[in-house]
Amino acid sequence: MSRPYRSRYTARAAPTPTQDVTKDLQQAVKRFTPSTTTTGAIKISDVEAVASYSWLDEPSPTILVPDCPAVWIDDEPERVPADTGRMFVDQNSARMGASHSPLAPMFAAIQDLGKTEKLRGLDLVTDRNSLRKLLRWATRAGGLKDFRIDIEVARGTVLFTRTEEEDSEVFDGFRGFGQEYLKHATAPMPGSEMATGHHRIITMSLGGIQVMVRFTVDACTMGPDAEDEEEDGDEDEDEEDTLTAAFSSLTTNARQFPGLTIQHSASRTIVPQSTLIELKTRASHKALDWEETYPQLYLSQTPYLYLAKHDRGAFRPAEKYDVAGRDLRPYAEQAEVGMVQLRDALLQILGSAREEGEGVGLSLVCQGEDLALYRRKEGTGRAVGKDILAMFQFRKK
Structure with missing residues (x-):
């Protein structure tokens, strides 16, 4: 669920259409076919939290690092108004604008937290959204729409950049209650009051493919200081974290990332993966599509789903689901089979991108059910930029 705009959001990040899926493409270099594998299963493994950040509602691009998602509150709202205003489709692209990479805040947060070593040995860097689109194509699931993912290669690591027709959209007519419910059912941590999206x-390892994934988080069950141990368990970093926390709330320009400002949160720890919540709302007469929803949760290893049902904005207490629970096991098994087909698709795509080499702008385009890798005209598309590519220079060719 995306966060809505707030009133101080400036025209700099006004909704601007991204490129059409076929814009600035040259010849197709590879066409792909879905895997015919219908047996086996893949469990995502070796999940490790690396970094986090929230966008702040400032006139220029500013992120709060590491930050905490909004915290679920026990006093759930009984009634909320309908959603109005503007909603982000891709907040990273909207905030960074056309002249900067939407991946910049991700890498800036990784660098700021001293986690650049986590880039070693990666096969793929991507948003969860791109994996969901590819999964729909690979499994021929419903809801498949045309999409485009811009691609570059950095010392063997393939970087996916999400592209959308528009980075944000205005609520035109009635669009539900999800955004308002999210605001009323959660509370920001102190210092995060101006955050608009976490x-x-x-x-993680997806069938042997080493993947770094960025995704949005709606809420968590507790704040970052509720547990004594850190997410990554690095005990020898306690002294360094104490010193770093002494400089919290300072505002700095992100090294290597012009145009992006970093503010430091009071806590330099990341909330445990076990506390994350995905929040969804539905009219009481509409069922949740678990075949579409479960893979979303699985690809980010989000452990909880809270489903709030309503009758014209009058809400019942949220239904709370443990994603690993017995009741959802059939959907878990289906998702694990889908991971086999996604793995097979990614192996084809990564191999083809690496064959094209570094310094070549590529785009993965799905039209209808056809998926192909294209070269882009030089200087077009959502280029990653030299600042991000430089972070992979430790990789051996």
Whole structure:
């Protein structure tokens, strides 16, 4: 669920259409076919939290690092108004604008937290959204729409940049109650009152493919200081974290990332993965599409889903689901089979991108059910930029 705009959001990040899926493409270099594998299963493993950040509602691009998602409150709202205003589709792209990479805040947060070593050995860096689109294509699931993912290669690591038709959209007519419910059912941590969207970065193994994934988080069950141990368990970093926390709330320009400002949160720890919540709302007469929803949760290893049902904005207490629970096991098994097909698709795509080499702008385009890798005209598309590519220079060719 995306956060809505707030009133101080300036025209700099006004909704601007991104490129059409076929804009500035040259010849197709590879066409892909879905895997025919219908047996086996893949469990995502080796999940590790790397970094997190929240966008702040400032006139220029500013992120709060590491930050905490909004915290679920026990006093749930009984009634909320309908959603109005503007909603982000891709907040990273909207905030950074056309002249900067939407991946910049992700890498800036990783660098600021001293986690650049986590880039070693990666096969893929991506948003969860791109994996969901590819999963729909690979499994021929419903809801498949045309999409485009811009691609570059950095010392063997393939970087996916999400592209959308528009980075934000205005609520035109009635669009539900989800945004308002989210605001009323959660509370920001002190210092995060101006946050408009929380992002988390994890690494994981998807059938042997080493993936770094960025995704949004709606809420968590507790704040970052509720547990004594850190997410990554690095005990030898306690002294360094204490010193770093002494400089919290300072505002700095992100090294290597012009145009992006970093503010430091009071806590330099990341909330445990086990506390994350995905929040969804539905009219009481509408069922949740678990076949679409479960893979979303699985790809980010989000452990809880809270489903709030309503009758014209009058809400019942949220139904709370443990994603790993017995009741959802059939959907888990289906998702694990889908991971086999996604893994097979990614192996094809990564191999083809690496064959094209570094310094070549590529785009993965799905039209209808056809998926192909194209070269882009030089200087077009959502280029990653030299600042991000430089972070992979430790990789051996």
